[in-house]
Amino acid sequence: xxxxxxxxxxxxxxxxxxxxxxLKENEVRIKLIYGGICGSDIGVYKGKIGHAKYxxxxxxxxxxxxxxxxxxxxxxxxxKVVVTPNTFCGECENCQRGYRNICSFKxxxxxxxxxxxxxxxxxSSKYVLPIPEELQDEKAVLIEPFAVITHAFExxxxxxxxxxxxxxxxxxxxxxxxxxxxxxxxVTAIDIYQSKLEKVKAAFGVHTVLAHExxxxxxxVVIEAAGVKQAVEQAVGVVKQGGSVILIGLTPEATLxxxxxxxxxxxIHGSIIYNFxxxxxxxxxxxxxxxxxVKPIISNIFPLKEFKKAYIYAISGQCGKILLDFKGGxx
Ligand SMILES: [Zn+2]
Ligand SMILES: [Zn+2]
Numbered sequence: 532x533x534x535x536x537x538x539x540x541x542x543x544x545x546x547x548x549x550x551x552x553x554l555k556e557n558e559v560r561i562k563l564i565y566g567g568i569c570g571s572d573i574g575v576y577k578g579k580i581g582h583a584k585y586x587x588x589x590x591x592x593x594x595x596x597x598x599x600x601x602x603x604x605x606x607x608x609x610x611k612v613v614v615t616p617n618t619f620c621g622e623c624e625n626c627q628r629g630y631r632n633i634c635s636f637k638x639x640x641x642x643x644x645x646x647x648x649x650x651x652x653x654x655s656s657k658y659v660l661p662i663p664e665e666l667q668d669e670k671a672v673l674i675e676p677f678a679v680i681t682h683a684f685e686x687x688x689x690x691x692x693x694x695x696x697x698x699x700x701x702x703x704x705x706x707x708x709x710x711x712x713x714x715x716x717x718v719t720a721i722d723i724y725q726s727k728l729e730k731v732k733a734a735f736g737v738h739t740v741l742a743h744e745x746x747x748x749x750x751x752v753v754i755e756a757a758g759v760k761q762a763v764e765q766a767v768g769v770v771k772q773g774g775s776v777i778l779i780g781l782t783p784e785a786t787l788x789x790x791x792x793x794x795x796x797x798x799i800h801g802s803i804i805y806n807f808x809x810x811x812x813x814x815x816x817x818x819x820x821x822x823x824x825v826k827p828i829i830s831n832i833f834p835l836k837e838f839k840k841a842y843i844y845a846i847s848g849q850c851g852k853i854l855l856d857f858k859g860g861x862x
Contacts, residue, residue: 533861534649535838538586540578545838545861548588551653559656560599561612563857565672565832566648567592568845570701570758575642576842583642590648591616591641594662594671595857604656611666613674615658615807616640616647632682632804650835650857660808662815669832670818672854673706673825678805679779680706681813686800687752687775691715696750696769698742699757700727702852703779705828707754708735713823721745721765722757726849734827745769752777760785770797777802828852834859 536546554560572589574580597610606612619626619634626634640646662671680703689695693716697707700722708731711718718737722728728739740748742765751774755766758780766776767787772795779802792799805811817823830850833841835857845853 532650533835534588535590535835536586537576537589540576540585543576543589543838543842545836548649550651554599554601554653556602557604557656558601558653559597559604559606559612559659560651560653561593561595561614561659562598562651563593563595563647563649564611564668565594566590566855566857567672567676568841568853568855569676570703571639572641572646573842573846576846580642582639584644587641587643588645588647588649589641590646590855591639592672592675593647593652594668594674595652597659598651601656606656606659606661610661611664611668611671612659612661613671613811614647614652614654614660615678615805615811616675617804617807618644618658619807629806631806648835648838648855650860658807660811660815663819666815666818669829669854670825673828673852674811674814674818676702676852677706677710677814677818677825678807678810679703679802680710681817682805682810683707683754683777683779683800683802684710686777686802687798689714689716689752692717693752694750694771695719696721696748696753696766698722698753698755698762698766699759699780700724700731701756701848702828704754704756705731705734705851706825707756707779708737709823709825709828710817711754712737713817713820716752719748719750724849730827730851734824750774755780755782758782763787767792767797767799770795772796774798775800779803829854832856835861
C-alpha cells in the first residue's frame with residue numbers, strides 16, 4: 532500500500548507502507564477515491580504548524596469506499612464514505628457541553644497523527660460517515676472543508692438579502708461565497724488578487740472588489756477567510772453597526788479598535804472546524820442540490836504519482852482546491 536510520507540518539513544516522498552492488519556472490532560478500512568490538499572497540509576509541509584509532528588503521513592480530506600470492516604461495525608463494504616480527521620473523546624468537559632470541535636484531547640490527522648494521503652486508510656468507525664451513492668466524488672471530497680463553513684454560518688443569521696462580505700477567496704472563502712449566494716445573500720468577495728476575484732465572479736456571479744479598493748461598503752456579516760492580520764482588521768472595519776464578524780482564518784494576532792466594537796455593538800465570533808457528524812450532514816444536504824454548484828472551486832486533479840506537482844500548485848496560493856486522485860494507485 533502506497534502513500535505520502537513527510538519526513539521533515541519540505542521532504543515529501545511516495546512510500547510503500549505495510550497494510551495494518553487485522554482490523555480491530557470497531558475499525559473500518561477505506562480505499563481512497565480522492566484526497567483534497569488543504570491550507571493546513573501546506574502549513575505542515577512548510578513546518579509552520581507548531582503542534583505538527585514528523586515524520587507524518589499528510590492529508591485529511593477524502594472521499595473513499597469501505598473495503599473491510601471490523602466485527603462490530605455496521606457498514607457494508609462498497610459504501611461511499613467521508614471521515615472527520617479531527618478526533619474527539621466524547622467525555623471531556625468540552626465534548627460533554629457539545630463542543631466536540633474543541634475536545635481537550637483532539638488529534639488532527641495529517642498534523643500530529645498520520646493522515647490519509649495513501650491508497651487505503653484504517654480508522655475507527657466513529658469518525659466515518661456514509662454518504663449517498665449519488666453524491667458525486669468531486670463534490671463529496673469537499674465535505675470536510677465545507678463543514679467548516681456550515682459550522683461558521685451557524686454563528687450569524689444569513690438569509691435572503693443579508694449583505695455578506697467574504698475576505699479571502701481560497702477554498703474556504705469560495706465555499707462561504709457559494710453558500711451565502713445559495714442562501715440568497717448579497718455577497719461581496721474581497722481578495723488581494725484580481726485573478727482570484729475574476730474566478731469567483733465567473734463561478735458565482737457575485738460582486739467583487741480588491742482589498743485595497745474597499746471604500747465605504749459595510750456588511751451585515753463579514754467572514755474572514757484569509758487568515759492574515761490585515762484581513763481581520765479590515766473585517767472589523769467593514770461590518771455594519773450591530774453586525775457580526777466570523778473569523779475562520781487562523782491569524783496569530785491583530786489590532787482591533789475596541790471602542791468601535793463596543794460602541795457599534797459588533798459581535799466577533801471565532802469558529803473552528805465543525806461538529807461531527809451534524810455539520811457534515813448539512814453539507815451532504817446542500818451538495819445533493821444540483822443548484823448548489825461547488826465544482827468551480829476545484830482547480831486541478833492530479834494522480835497520486837504527481838503529488839509533487841499537486842503540492843507546487845497548492846503552495847502557489849493562486850488556485851482553488853487541488854485534488855489527488857487515488858483511483859489509479861501509485862503508478
Ligand atoms: Zn482541510
Ligand atoms: Zn473530548
